[in-house]
Amino acid sequence: MTRIPGATSDLEPLRLLLIGAGQRGREVYGAEVLAMPHRARFVAVADPDPAARTRFATEHGLPPESCFADWQAALGAVGHDAVVIATPDRFHVEQALAVIASGRPLLLEKPVAVTAEGLRALREAVERHGTSVSVAHPLRSMDFFVRIEAIVHSGEIGQLVAVDHQEDVGYWHFAHSYVRGSWRRADLASPLILAKACHDLDLITHLVGSRATSVASFGDRRHFHSGGAPSGAPARCTDGCPAAAACPFHAPTFYGGLQPGVEWPASVVSPSTDPAALENALRTGPYGRCVYHCDNDVPDHQATIVRFANGAVATLTVTAFAAENTRIITVRGTRGEIRGHLASGRLEILGFPPEGFRSEARRVIQVEAEAGHDAGDRIMVEGFVEHALAVRAGTATPGMDFPEVFHGHAIAFAAEEARLRGSVVSVGVDGPSA
Numbered sequence: 001m002t003r004i005p006g007a008t009s010d011l012e013p014l015r016l017l018l019i020g021a022g023q024r025g026r027e028v029y030g031a032e033v034l035a036m037p038h039r040a041r042f043v044a045v046a047d048p049d050p051a052a053r054t055r056f057a058t059e060h061g062l063p064p065e066s067c068f069a070d071w072q073a074a075l076g077a078v079g080h081d082a083v084v085i086a087t088p089d090r091f092h093v094e095q096a097l098a099v100i101a102s103g104r105p106l107l108l109e110k111p112v113a114v115t116a117e118g119l120r121a122l123r124e125a126v127e128r129h130g131t132s133v134s135v136a137h138p139l140r141s142m143d144f145f146v147r148i149e150a151i152v153h154s155g156e157i158g159q160l161v162a163v164d165h166q167e168d169v170g171y172w173h174f175a176h177s178y179v180r181g182s183w184r185r186a187d188l189a190s191p192l193i194l195a196k197a198c199h200d201l202d203l204i205t206h207l208v209g210s211r212a213t214s215v216a217s218f219g220d221r222r223h224f225h226s227g228g229a230p231s232g233a234p235a236r237c238t239d240g241c242p243a244a245a246a247c248p249f250h251a252p253t254f255y256g257g258l259q260p261g262v263e264w265p266a267s268v269v270s271p272s273t274d275p276a277a278l279e280n281a282l283r284t285g286p287y288g289r290c291v292y293h294c295d296n297d298v299p300d301h302q303a304t305i306v307r308f309a310n311g312a313v314a315t316l317t318v319t320a321f322a323a324e325n326t327r328i329i330t331v332r333g334t335r336g337e338i339r340g341h342l343a344s345g346r347l348e349i350l351g352f353p354p355e356g357f358r359s360e361a362r363r364v365i366q367v368e369a370e371a372g373h374d375a376g377d378r379i380m381v382e383g384f385v386e387h388a389l390a391v392r393a394g395t396a397t398p399g400m401d402f403p404e405v406f407h408g409h410a411i412a413f414a415a416e417e418a419r420l421r422g423s424v425v426s427v428g429v430d431g432p433s434a
């Protein structure tokens with residue numbers, strides 16, 4: 001069993017290095033770890049942005065010598081038992097490969113890679129080094145999906161035939177992140193199906209319990225382009241738009257009701273709590289742009305069909321055109337179906353009983369309503385910390401938390417290829433197969 005060189009005694013909290021102290025790094029991993037001081041603490045941070053670094057260092061009481069602009073220097077410095085990577089998508093592979101080679105357990109943000117080649121490099125590195133890698137797929141840990149999985153595995157709905165899954169991003173979340181924001185362009189971040197739905201493809205794969213064989217996918221920018229703009233709309237909302245009063249995306253109204261610097265996504269527009277800073281960011285930065293005059297290219301509606309080796313079929317819709325930010329799932333089995341609505345926490349199990357024409361057995365499970373995945377994040381971080389502590393103590397064997405966790409990414413790469421080519425694409429180990 002591998003011991004991490006220089007590991008401390010089991011009584012000491014896990015010593016973590018954070019690479020990337022932005023929204024996820026600070027507001028999710030930072031906050032979760034601050035809530036478990038007896039199990040883990042951040043002992044170092046790496047971020048090229050001095051403001052992000054300083055803010056994180058202040059919140060975690062880190063001395064200047066534990067704050068790095070360069071992630072490689074941070075990784076080379078001794079003193080951490082495990083690493084969290086929460087940098088923008090395109091840095092993940094290079095950074096993860098270095099951590100995997102160091103042997104320290106890694107919690108890696110999704111998407112783990114933005115190309116099939118990157119995914120293959122990661123998979124091979126994990127196989128070679130046997131390092132523990134946990135992928136940040138918080139849906140897997142959420143009570144709502146854990147219940148669905150338990151029902152499927154109990155056999156209550158018979159043999160699984162299909163999963164119909166809908167990811168309602170919400171018009172407001174979509175406009176912020178995928179029209180104006182960091183995930184608006186596939187070349188800057190990653191394709192929508194990967195950036196937004198790798199969680200869902202992972203979850204579907206997990207429920208189906210089989211590998212995908214082929215995929216078809218359709219979608220484009222239906223609305224968020226210059227053709228959707230109201231007459232006379234200027235490039236920026238702050239430049240006196242004639243449609244301001246009727247537009248659901250008018251930036252000063254859109255962000256103006258949120259607490260500056262504190263409430264997401266106003267905190268992304270400007271980290272300052274000063275309302276004037278938010279106003280200035282809207283006048284000059286990316287989030288004040290008219291949603292019809294941005295440089296976005298990711299589809300705003302995408303429908304995907306996946307066929308699995310065991311014969312099951314899944315459909316996945318990712319859409320901006322929804323009022324709510326939620327996920328709606330139907331799992332179809334030979335003896336019943338499960339219908340779930342994440343934001344309300346309601347699960348219905350409808351059995352097919354042997355009691356005559358149109359008979360139906362209905363059972364309702366109400367779990368705690370949650371639109372986002374905060375609870376999943378918490379359980380995921382706790383699970384990672386406990387595993388890394390056990391690896392440090394020599395009581396757990398290092399390895400992937402879920403062996404098939406990269407497969408959802410492979411499906412996403414194949415789906416994007418299918419969308420761009422307009423044809424059915426075979427799914428290989430790391431993406432489209434020839």
Ligand SMILES: NC(=O)c1ccc[n+]([C@@H]2O[C@H](COP(=O)([O-])OP(=O)(O)OC[C@H]3O[C@@H](n4cnc5c(N)ncnc54)[C@H](O)[C@@H]3O)[C@@H](O)[C@H]2O)c1
Pocket residue numbers: 019020021022023024025046047048049052071086087088089091109110111136137138182195
């Ligand atoms: N698991 C989830 O549910 C979930 C949700 C949202 C975002 N994400 C993913 O988390 C990652 C981070 O997203 P975010 O919203 O926190 O982004 P962000 O832009 O708020 O934060 C990224 C941080 O990384 C820093 N950074 C950039 N280059 C770096 C480098 N070379 N070394 C170290 N730090 C560097 C930036 O300065 C910034 O502070 C992305 O990959 C995103 O796709 C995952």
